[in-house]
Each structure stands twice: as structure tokens, then as C-alpha cells.
Amino acid sequence: MERIALGADHAGYRLKEDIKAFLKENNYYFEDFGTFDTKPVDYPEIAIKVATSIAKGVFPRGILICGTGIGMSIVANKVPGVYAALCHDIFTARASRAHNNSNLLTLGGRIIASELAKEIVREWLETPFEGGRHLRRIQQIMALEEKFIKKDVVKNGRLVIVDHPLIQHKLSILRDKNTSVKEFRELISEISALMLFEVTRDIPLVEKEVETPISRAKSFVISGKELALVPILRAGLGMIDGILRLIPNAKVGHIGVYRKPDTLDPVVYYCKLPKDIAERDVVILDPMLATGGSAVEAIKIVKEHGAKNIKFLCIIAAPEGVGKVHSAHPDVDILTAALDERLNDHGYIVPGLGDAGDRIFGTK
Numbered sequence: 001m002e003r004i005a006l007g008a009d010h011a012g013y014r015l016k017e018d019i020k021a022f023l024k025e026n027n028y029y030f031e032d033f034g035t036f037d038t039k040p041v042d043y044p045e046i047a048i049k050v051a052t053s054i055a056k057g058v059f060p061r062g063i064l065i066c067g068t069g070i071g072m073s074i075v076a077n078k079v080p081g082v083y084a085a086l087c088h089d090i091f092t093a094r095a096s097r098a099h100n101n102s103n104l105l106t107l108g109g110r111i112i113a114s115e116l117a118k119e120i121v122r123e124w125l126e127t128p129f130e131g132g133r134h135l136r137r138i139q140q141i142m143a144l145e146e147k148f149i150k151k152d153v154v155k156n157g158r159l160v161i162v163d164h165p166l167i168q169h170k171l172s173i174l175r176d177k178n179t180s181v182k183e184f185r186e187l188i189s190e191i192s193a194l195m196l197f198e199v200t201r202d203i204p205l206v207e208k209e210v211e212t213p214i215s216r217a218k219s220f221v222i223s224g225k226e227l228a229l230v231p232i233l234r235a236g237l238g239m240i241d242g243i244l245r246l247i248p249n250a251k252v253g254h255i256g257v258y259r260k261p262d263t264l265d266p267v268v269y270y271c272k273l274p275k276d277i278a279e280r281d282v283v284i285l286d287p288m289l290a291t292g293g294s295a296v297e298a299i300k301i302v303k304e305h306g307a308k309n310i311k312f313l314c315i316i317a318a319p320e321g322v323g324k325v326h327s328a329h330p331d332v333d334i335l336t337a338a339l340d341e342r343l344n345d346h347g348y349i350v351p352g353l354g355d356a357g358d359r360i361f362g363t364k
């Protein structure tokens with residue numbers, strides 16, 4: 001299901017509510033980033049929330065509405081990876097998708113009537129990017145982003161969806177409620193191991209010469225820096241086996257966090273980390289990134305112990321959890337095999353796979 005991030009200032013609020021009704025009727029899943037009434041608010045505050053959720057990949061597309069749509073598009077287009085188009089007619093909406101591959105639509109709540117706005121939204125959502133010569137131009141825009149935007153001020157944590165077919169296949173079996181505990185445990189371990197390719201994609205290599213049976217060869221080995229794995233108890237334990245099979249020298253720390261059943265707030269009840277964790281790249285493991293509370297807490301603890309380069313590896317993430325982790329720890333990469341729709345009232349991911357801990361350990 002297409003997922004859309006929505007936002008408006010006070011001047012766009014009413015049109016946003018109409019667009020929401022339209023999206024609901026047409027079975028689009030959306031998240032409303034505010035504002036929630038007609039009290040004056042500053043459009044940059046709303047625009048930046050929606051734009052960053054798109055840049056990080058939490059939402060593939062978004063719609064922003066202010067009085068004219070201009071302020072929203074100016075702000076959103078400051079965020080690398082966001083291509084906002086202000087459209088007040090159907091032709092422009094179509095072209096902004098087909099030619100510009102826009103991932104954000106901005107509208108002026110004081111300019112167009114609700115019915116036309118809905119038609120524009122429909123056209124924009126349904127028109128695919130044409131690619132071809134247009135792709136070349138988009139690549140030129142991307143090159144400009146590289147050139148003009150200083151990336152080294154703050155490392156921007158990415159959301160990486162590791163959607164390799166093998167992983168997706170195994171994930172389907174994992175989701176199935178009829179999968180046995182034994183198979184579930186094996187699959188968690190296998191998927192974690194497969195995802196390791198993406199987790200370790202950027203680890204540094206050093207050159208080394210080796211003697212093959214034929215001649216000398218210039219080859220590469222992983223440089224000194226080593227890994228620390230930190231599973232969040234208890235479900236994170238299920239991910240350890242598969243990863244250790246590939247990186248047997250990694251050290252393993254443990255952080256125990258449980259969620260208070262009434263508030264879902266995280267409480268740390270156990271923490272034992274490798275002494276040299278500050279010198280290691282750290283991968284925190286938890287199959288489910290739901291509310292993000294435990295993840296935020298675990299990352300905080302690991303940072304307090306001096307770790308600098310931290311990744312969070314999960315199997316299924318909810319947009320709410322990704323948002324929470326990235327606002328608390330914008331430098332941390334999140335790697336997941338799937339980004340699901342949402343959380344339900346009990347904090348479970350929908351559609352998700354249920355309680356990963358219970359399914360790994362057979363406790364239900």
C-alpha cells in the first residue's frame with residue numbers, strides 16, 4: 001500500500017483534512033504530521049518533518065499544504081533527496097511525476113478548491129516516472145546535491161530497506177502465524193546473516209598481497225576495526241547465531257529493556273558491554289523496531305560507553321519507530337528487511353509478525 005506523509009500549516013489545515021478524507025476513501029495509508037487546527041504555526045516546522053521523513057525513506061511520498069504552497073516547497077527542497085513540486089493544475093501534477101519524479105506535492109490551500117486539489121492528488125499519485133531522458137536530468141540534480149550540500153556537518157543516519165528477494169521470501173514465512181517455533185528461530189538467524197552484507201558494506205579494507213598457485217595477487221582484507229554486536233534482550237538474541245557464523249570474532253554485549261505494559265516506556269534492567277566498545281563499530285540488534293523506545297534507550301547506553309559508529313539492525317520496522325530513533329539519534333543507520341504500515345494500539349507492528357520474542361522462544 002502506498003504510504004504518504006502529510007502536513008500543513010494553519011492556512012493549509014482545512015484542505016489537508018479534505019485530502020485526508022480522499023486518501024482514506026482511496027485506501028492510501030498516510031501519517032499526519034500536523035498541524036491539527038487553524039492556530040497559526042510556522043510552515044518550515046511542518047515542512048521539515050515531512051521532508052526529512054521522505055529523505056530518510058520512511059515515506060516514499062508526501063503532500064504539504066500552506067496558503068500558497070510556495071513556502072512549503074521552498075523549505076522541502078532544501079532537504080537533499082526531496083523533490084517538491086508546487087502544482088495547481090492536473091497537467092503540472094502529471095508532468096511533475098512523469099518528468100521530474102517529484103516525491104513531494106505542495107498545494108496552496110488559499111488558491112485551489114478542494115475538488116480540484118483531490119484531482120491533482122489523484123493524478124500525482126497515479127502517474128509513474130517515465131525515466132529515459134528524464135532520468136539523466138534527475139541524476140544531474142542529484143549530482144548538484146552532492147556538490148552543494150555539505151554532508152559532513154552531521155552524519156545523516158539512513159534508513160536502508162534490505163529487500164533482496166531471498167530475504168523477502170524468508171520474511172513471508174516468518175510472518176506466517178503457522179510457522180513453527182523451530183523454523184521461526186532458524187529464519188530469524190538466516191535473515192540476520194543475509195542482512196549482514198548490507199550492514200558491513202562500508203567497513204574499511206586494507207590491501208594485502210597473497211600468493212595464488214599461479215602468481216602474486218593484490219587482494220583486500222578487513223582492516224583492524226572490529227565489530228561489537230549488542231542484542232536487545234530477549235528477541236535480539238535470536239539474531240546473534242547467524243551473524244556470529246559469518247563474523248566469529250565479533251564481541252557480544254547485552255542490553256535488557258522491557259516496556260512498561262501501561263505506558264510502553266522502556267526500562268533498562270540489564271547491561272553488559274565489551275570493555276573496548278568505544279573502539280568498535282557497534283550493531284544493535286532487535287528483530288522488531290516498533291515504538292522505538294527500547295532502541296533509543298539501547299543506542300543511548302552504547303553511546304554513553306563511548307561508541308561512535310552505531311547501526312541498528314532489525315527485521316521489521318514501523319514508521320513510528322524509525323522516526324523516533326532518527327529524531328533521538330540522527331547519526332544512526334537503521335537497516336531493516338521491511339518497513340511496515342503502522343503500530344496498533346498495543347504497540348505491535350501491523351501487519352508485522354506478532355511478538356518476535358515469544359515466537360523465537362516458544363513462550364506463547
Ligand code: RB5
Pocket residue numbers: 009011012043066067068069070071072
Ligand atoms: C501563512 O499566512 C502563509 O504565509 C503560508 O501559509 C504560506 O502561504 C507560505 O508560503
